Amino acid sequence: SQLIEEIQKDIYLLRNFTSYESLIDEVKAVTAQAPFRFMHTPGGKKLNISMTNCGDLGWISEPTGYRYAAKDPSSKRPWPAMPQPFKQLALTAARHANFKNFQPNACLINHYKQGRVLTAHQDKNEPDLSQPIVSVSLGMSARFQIYGDARNNKPLEIELYDGDVMVWGRSARLIYHGVKTKHSIPHPNLGAHRINLTLRKV
Ligand code: MD5
Ligand code: FE
Numbered sequence: 001s002q003l004i005e006e007i008q009k010d011i012y013l014l015r016n017f018t019s020y021e022s023l024i025d026e027v028k029a030v031t032a033q034a035p036f037r038f039m040h041t042p043g044g045k046k047l048n049i050s051m052t053n054c055g056d057l058g059w060i061s062e063p064t065g066y067r068y069a070a071k072d073p074s075s076k077r078p079w080p081a082m083p084q085p086f087k088q089l090a091l092t093a094a095r096h097a098n099f100k101n102f103q104p105n106a107c108l109i110n111h112y113k114q115g116r117v118l119t120a121h122q123d124k125n126e127p128d129l130s131q132p133i134v135s136v137s138l139g140m141s142a143r144f145q146i147y148g149d150a151r152n153n154k155p156l157e158i159e160l161y162d163g164d165v166m167v168w169g170r171s172a173r174l175i176y177h178g179v180k181t182k183h184s185i186p187h188p189n190l191g192a193h194r195i196n197l198t199l200r201k202v
Helices: 020-033 084-096
Strands: 005-008 011-014 050-055 058-062 065-069 106-113 118-121 133-139 142-148 156-160 165-168 176-180 193-200
Touching (some): 020 133, 050 058
Antiparallel strands (some): 118 176
């Protein structure tokens, strides 16, 4: 049986719902076609998390801003298809959180080395905010920060481990959140690396 915890209103956590071993072949198939790369912010700074995407559309950051694009700007080819196990996992997790009509068609894949941070932000580039976001943590642990409705709030911090899955939606869909990896625990197989899959409907 599967335990689900509602850690804050409309934020659900499914501990140990999957694993690095279950998904690594699909991650490697995607990154063989669309390698992790460091994008640049509209202000010209290099992001300190490397990223790639699969599915119909991929999140990119470029001098003109953030957007979802059908093609990988590095290869100028479409992003790799969404592996069926990613989609199945996202649908199952969303259903546990009572989202019965999640239609994920995009997956941003983030790669963290130990010490890298994702500063507080909202995800608001997706047109349909009634659709949740499902986040899958693989590898090294990370400290996830939930700031709520303003980035200057004191965050609720929660440690995420390999295989943990979170579902965000409804009233929590636009909350500010971030990630820290200063005190992360390496994974026995992946070492001091964290891979996060973020499944969305775009
Ligand atoms: C991560 N990634 O661990 C997180 C997991 C990102 C990002 O934040 O934007 O790539 S996804 C957590 C998340 C995503 C979208 C919305 C909300 C949380 N939310 O409504 O708070 O690499
Ligand atoms: Fe985010």
